[in-house]
Amino acid sequence: MLRDLWYALDDFLRTLGQLLIFFLRLVANSPSILFRRAGLVVKQVYNAGALSLVIIMVSGFFVGGVLGLQGFSILSKFNAEDSIGTFAAFSLLKELGPVVTALLFAGRAGTALASEIGLMKATDQLSAMEMMATNPLRRVLVPRFLGGVISMPMLAAVFSVIGLFGAHLVGVNLLGVDQGAFWQQIQTTLELKDVYEGIFKSVVFGVVASLLAVWEGYNAVPTAEGVSRATTRSVVNSAIAVLILDFIITARFI
């Protein structure tokens, strides 16, 4: 019993250590890839970012709309409907924007990364690259990692902006909150610090979600079942990591 616990802990710590080394290797190789093989990165920004744009925009719009509705129903009890803008902006910029985007990103782009890399491994493409003296870490993993890291903050920003417009549409056009009050309240209460907190969060989440997706794909058992497991694990682990980190960063910023 105790021995099992020790093995589990040992296993966990070693995985964590390997993950850290893997992360450092990715980062160490990032600058040269970014400047010398920018084309590879651009392709991955397209895959991870541009192709995720539709789901992010639709989700952002409806999340913002729901915030408008819920905010109105709560705030109208205090006769403070005008604060609906502040309510929506705070929730979106600091929490929902980065977190929901990271979860959607893990589901939309993270799975694609993990399964793609896992399949490359299962079909021996990675080994073939090594045979041709091409480092698969540099050729395959780093561009995908960078693509995710670059895309995530922009996706989160787009999510927040679209969400704000969703809240504006519901609050101002549907429920009749004054438009001037909506924006003025946002501008007087929100500080640049709050915006930076959201951006900082989205950068961290982007790194974590991309790292875990690439890592799971790279370490997938090279069978059909192994790839499917790696895909599932990349989503589950990213989601857990993002939510825990969100708690820590929020506690730090307050």
Add this chain to the structure above:
Amino acid sequence: MRQTRSVELGTGLFVLLGMAALLFLTTQTTGSQAFSAAESYSVTARFENVGSLKDRAPVAMSGVTIGRVTAVEFDPQMLNAQVTFQIDSRFDQIPDDSDASILTAGLLGSQYIGLQAGGSDLYLEEGSEIQFTQSAIVIENLISKYLFNSGGDSE
């Protein structure tokens, strides 16, 4: 070739959109009346009680923001609070006997300094101190005063 072009175009559009969104968030949602301290002069005022006045609180005259609070300190010699604030250099004709009071924006809003023009021919300038000040209203004091007075009346 055609495919690479569309990928590049899509990525470019995406990056443009992302940057526009970031720009929107940083400029449009935060206090756009960002007061630049580039051309301004600093004035001090002493208050018995500053309430919950904080750095960066607005300094307003007739309700228009003309400056920002830069420091709120306790003076151990005079035993009161010294508030330093910057006023935009465009407004350099404020009489030096103007009075400063700490007001609250709305019922639950944040506190700010309101300036009321005086009648002097001399103007405020860099380093001058406002003589006439009015402290923040502390709700607890008001309540206790009210209770005390009403008790006295009934006797």
